[in-house]
Amino acid sequence: MSARQYAALPDPFAMYRGGVLRGARIAWESWGQLNQAKDNTILLFTGLSPSAHAAASPADPTPGWWDEILGPGLAIDTQRHFVVAVNSLGSCFGSTGPASTDPATGKAYRLDFPELAVEDIASGGYEVLRALGIERAHTVIGPSLGGMVVLAFAARHPGAARRLVSISGSLGSAPFAVALRSLQREAILADPAWQAGQYAPEAPPRTGLRLARKLGTITYRSAGEWDLRFGRERIPGAPHEANSFAPEFQVESYLEAQAEKFVTAFDANCYLYLSRAMDRFELEALPPHCVERALVIGVTTDILFPVTDQRRIAATLERSGAATELVEMPSIEGHDAFLVDIPRFSDAIGTFLRAS
Template sequence: MDARQYASLPDPFPMWRGGMLHGARIAYETWGALNAARDNALLLFTGLSPPAHAASSPADPSDGWWQGMVGPRLAIDTERFFVICVNSLGSCFGSSGPASIDPATGKPYRLKFPDLSVEDIARAGFETVRSLGIERLDTVMGPSLGGMVVLAYAAQFPGAARRLVCISGTAAAAPFAIALRSIQREAITHDPDWAGGDYSAERPPLTGQRLARKLGTVTYRSAAEWQQRFGRAPIRDDMKSGDPFASEFAVQGYLEALAQRFVSAFDANCYLYISRSMDRFDLGVHGEAVSVFRRAALSSALVIGVQSDLLFSLTEQQAVASSLAAAGVATRFAPLPCIEGHDAFLVDLDTFGREIGAFLRG
């Protein structure tokens, strides 16, 4: 079953760093109903890799990536809000990206897809909302990459949202995150099967993708959680191999299982494009942060960070919250003590749900 719907983007669709797309589209899913005033819409952007399927629905009853957070009487209450989750421009779950067919050639774009920016992802979400006849959102929200996209949304479209929720995001990529993502991309591009981006569907750069995902997963969580969950437990017997340097510990088996699941679903070039867009993002190109947020005409904002997050430090979220407050936006900053690191928003739904639910009810 498939609950995806599709919004056609303006043709041509200009890209932030140059170039344009023709015949581009965005895949999205919705929950709840748009009210008569058309003012109860909540736009949800995702992290780097999820599709638009944030939660189950009658059209697709399978669990979504934020199952337990989006739904009737949950933190993001679909009895109150019309929730729209978009698959990011540049991704491979229905939205136009490097894996999509270039209408000019009839073949996948691959590296001929224009440079992708966080600003492009934000604009594609904005145009999706406009295609639904919504002039102003109640709330624009996003975690991780989505936490960056919501800032670009506020910067580019003043007055287009009443409230903003930035979860584990940043106003500009920090050196640690840039260094990490550059190594992940290098793992892919140095895999011989990447073939300069022109790999076949039958032979993608699986080794590079696996290594990139494993490295990412290590930083998405925290050392304390790894210790708590795995300690020095041995790998399962069914995951052992005859390699003299094969994995011996349960944590290694966990990383391999997640990596295998990722490479079976996500396109390598899409990963490269979105990853680089995160490195390049800097809200400062839109002006001084306080001025940007003042122009955005937000009534209130919630900024959430996690104390154990290695990838997007708490000081980065504090800086965003401080700029919002200095711009006169009623802002709540929530530094959460979750042990799960950057991915805590996917795991500790009770803690995140309390913060998000209280804000949205306010």
């Protein structure tokens, strides 16, 4: 069962930094109903790795990645809003990306995919709105990479959303975040199975992807959360040998589980393109009045998209003329808090969406 739908991109679709895509498409899912005025749409962009399946629905009752935020009566209230979540251009869950077939050759693009920019992902979402006949979204919202995308959306398509919610995003990543992503990519590139991007889909660079995901997982959370969650607890029955370097602590077992899930789900070349797009994203200013109101949420324990990034976003939105609210959340869960600290995020997002 799938709730996935598709919107064709204009053909050709010009990429932000050069090159075109032919016959490209964006996968999306929706919840709630578009009202007659067509002014109740919430456009949702995702972080680097999720699909458009943000929440369960009758068409696809499997759990989504934001089930506790998005639904009837929840912060993103599907009784009031028509919510459209998109799979990022360049990703591998239905939208066109490096793992998709290049119609010009009949083979997967792999490294022949043109350069991907965060702006392209924004335009991909914009085209979904157009395909649905929606001129203006009520709100565009996104966490992490999505928090960058919504800013690119406002920059490239001013007026296409009245409100904006950027969660743990950035106008240009700090060198600490760039370094971590560089290392994640290097782990993939260094895996002999990567084969300069020419791996068979059934033989991906598992080792590289595992390392990349584990590093991601470490930096998506916070030391303080893990102190409470894992402490120095051992894996029951784990052998303690002189020369064993196998997982021995519970935290290692947790990383294992995260890595295993990811390796079977995500394409390595797509990961490389999306990761690089995040590094290269840089936005100095926003067009005047590109959105009317904005909410910027950051988490004080986020080491990847620190609150300093959030303050810059808020100041830049404010300068563009948007009535901007900045929330610095003291959540203990770090960058991933939007997935975990549901009470705080529900409160901030729900209050913002209702006040209109």
